[in-house]
Amino acid sequence: GQNIDQPTEMTATEGAIVQINCTYQTSGFNGLFWYQQHAGEAPTFLSYNVLDGLEEKGRFSSFLSRSKGYSYLLLKELQMKDSASYLCAVVDSNYQLIWGAGTKLIIKP
Amino acid sequence: ETGVTQTPRHLVMGMTNKKSLKCEQHLGHNAMYWYKQSAKKPLELMFVYNFKEQTENNSVPSRFSPECPNSSHLFLHLHTLQPEDSALYLCASSQDINTGANEQFFGPGTRLTVL
Numbered sequence: 001g002q003n004i005d006q007p008t009e010m011t012a013t014e015g016a017i018v019q020i021n022c023t024y025q026t027s028g029f030n031g032l033f034w035y036q037q038h039a040g041e042a043p044t045f046l047s048y049n050v051l052d053g054l055e056e057k058g059r060f061s062s063f064l065s066r067s068k069g070y071s072y073l074l075l076k077e078l079q080m081k082d083s084a085s086y087l088c089a090v091v092d093s094n095y096q097l098i099w100g101a102g103t104k105l106i107i108k109p
Numbered sequence: 110e111t112g113v114t115q116t117p118r119h120l121v122m123g124m125t126n127k128k129s130l131k132c133e134q135h136l137g138h139n140a141m142y143w144y145k146q147s148a149k150k151p152l153e154l155m156f157v158y159n160f161k162e163q164t165e166n167n168s169v170p171s172r173f174s175p176e177c178p179n180s181s182h183l184f185l186h187l188h189t190l191q192p193e194d195s196a197l198y199l200c201a202s203s204q205d206i207n208t209g210a211n212e213q214f215f216g217p218g219t220r221l222t223v224l
Contacts (some may be wrong), residue, residue: 044215048212102149
């Protein structure tokens with residue numbers, strides 16, 4: 001079967017750095033997405049990785065290792081507004097998005 | 110503003126009611142999706158439409174009936190739902206299907222409660 005694993009919840013301090021991991025086992029791979037979802041709002045696109053390595057976009061970076069079936073989202077200089085759920089999703093061989101259950105990130109002052 | 114709107118935002122219905130959820134996208138996309146989001150569970154893909162044609166129906170019970178009159182509008186008709194159908198229903202759109210970098214744009218969702 002296809003499976004995406006990510007931690008259910010994480011807590012971090014304002015101004016710090018946090019890494020949210022995502023491991024996957026899917027039938028084929030055509031890329032990996034990270035989305036951010038604030039409570040009661042729509043998921044919004046953060047990043048897409050299809051090649052190995054680190055992609056940096058401002059305070060957020062996303063890393064992919066296809067051989068390990070592993071990705072992480074790195075958030076730097078945390079702000080209170082970063083409190084949200086972070087969803088990992090993999091595009092499988094049929095171009096279907098396989099979603100993780102999301103990681104709820106709580107930022108404390 | 111994500112370019113995808115959904116109405117209503119909240120809906121409470123009894124098990125014998127009939128209601129419809131509406132989604133509209135203003136992005137000129139060709140594909141539209143319905144998802145179910147339950148607490149602490151992955152997004153569940155329900156239906157996919159590409160150029161108004163349904164391409165996916167992931168074993169969704171017949172009490173959920175989608176309708177896509179054109180590439181900009183998507184409906185989900187609800188009939189004789191069960192309490193376990195209570196969830197957030199998200200609509201999304203994308204330029205195409207069957208590509209890897211196929212970013213989906215989501216609406217804010219309809220919070221559905223079935224009594």
